[in-house]
Amino acid sequence: MTHVPQSPLKPSAPQGAAFAPDSLVLNRKLPLWYQVSQSLRASILGRTPDATLRLPTEEQLAAHYGVSVLTMRQALKELETEGLISRHRRRGTFIEPRARRVSPVRLLGSIDAIVAQQSGELTTVLDHGPFPVPGDVAEHFPGCAEVVGYRRLRCDEESGEPTNWARNWIHPEVAAGLDPADLDRWPMTKVLRDRVGVRIARITDTVEARLADPVTADLLRVPLLSPILYFTGVTYDESGRVVDVAQIRYRGDRFSFSVTVEAH
CATH class of the missing domain: 1.10.10.10 (Winged helix-like DNA-binding domain superfamily/Winged helix DNA-binding domain)
Known part of the structure; x- marks a missing residue:
């Protein structure tokens, strides 16, 4: 480089x-x-x-x-x-004024809505295991020397075409109760809540535009440096502890995100 x-x-x-x-x-x-x-x-x-x-x-x-x-x-x-x-x-x-703008957005919704959004795709767990805490998520895991990482590839059920890949960093105490086989069937949020028993208080989501790095280009079968949507989701339990940081790369030609705001 x-x-x-x-x-x-x-x-x-x-x-x-x-x-x-x-x-x-x-x-x-x-x-x-x-x-x-x-x-x-x-x-x-x-x-x-x-x-x-x-x-x-x-x-x-x-x-x-x-x-x-x-x-x-x-x-x-x-x-x-x-x-x-x-x-x-x-x-x-x-x-061109009509050229579409893509700005970072923050998404709010119920836990059930997030689970529904993550469902409906074929998921393959590529690897998992303990890792030293990565620098870009270290702020979320104070006092932890290691976290448990899970890498998953999601594909369209009909065509088998890759749509996104996810890297989840899980707090080690929470990961001790997680069965990787569950991730072949259900989204991480559902597994944490319904299988591990985490009492999820909130999830903070951020989406931004990025360029496909070599790993992403290979997994999603897109050109290197082509536009992708980069999603970060930080999940907190009722004590305020971060239990999961999800980093998901979506194919830019397959996804768009919308936000609905309701008045109460």
């Missing part, structure tokens, strides 16, 4: 403020134009509602990503073909 130094994008005054794409770590074994197009695509789809629609110039974008202008043009052509951007001579390149 090659770390590319990012230079600030500062368009000249007559052009006005330009959209600032995310940074990218380039893999020299893959086509550069493809990596750049997918990174810029994710930035466009994940932009904030108030983001400007003007893109920096080809030269500025090429410097930002550390690629040649020719490579940048090829990447922009791909996005233009998708209808995400439009290019105008002497005016510049602009994000």
Whole structure:
């Protein structure tokens, strides 16, 4: 992997403020134009509602990503073909206003609704066992040297096509009562509540846009760096202890999330 130094994008005054794409770590074994197009695509789809629609110039974008202008043009052509951007001579390149925005959302609902949402797919437990607490979930497991990890692949019942894969990090005291065979039949939330006997108080869910890493691309059979939905669910018991942190990668072309808010 090659770390590319990012230079600030500062368009000249007559052009006005330009959209600032995310940074990218380039893999020299893959086509550069493809990596750049997918990174810029994710930035466009994940932009904030108030983001400007003007893109920096080809030269500025090429410097930002550390690629040649020719490579940048090829990447922009791909996005233009998708209808995400439009290019105008002497005016510049602009994000199409109709290009779908994907923003992080937080979901609220009943435990039963979450169980129902997780059901209805074929599930295979790929592996499980004790692990040192990963850095990205360490805040949820204070005082624990290890957690028990479970990796599962979910597929569509009719086609057998992979739809998402999940990594659950379970508190070791809770995992002691968990039978991995149950996870072939039921969602983790149901197993924790109904089989292990955890009194679940709340679950905090977050969804955001990401790019498929090599493991995700392989398991879900999608192109490397293609857009995915990354879901994090943190489950708390009645004492306030975190019993499960779920990290789920969904195929971006198969899922959308909606939130219903009811007035009381």
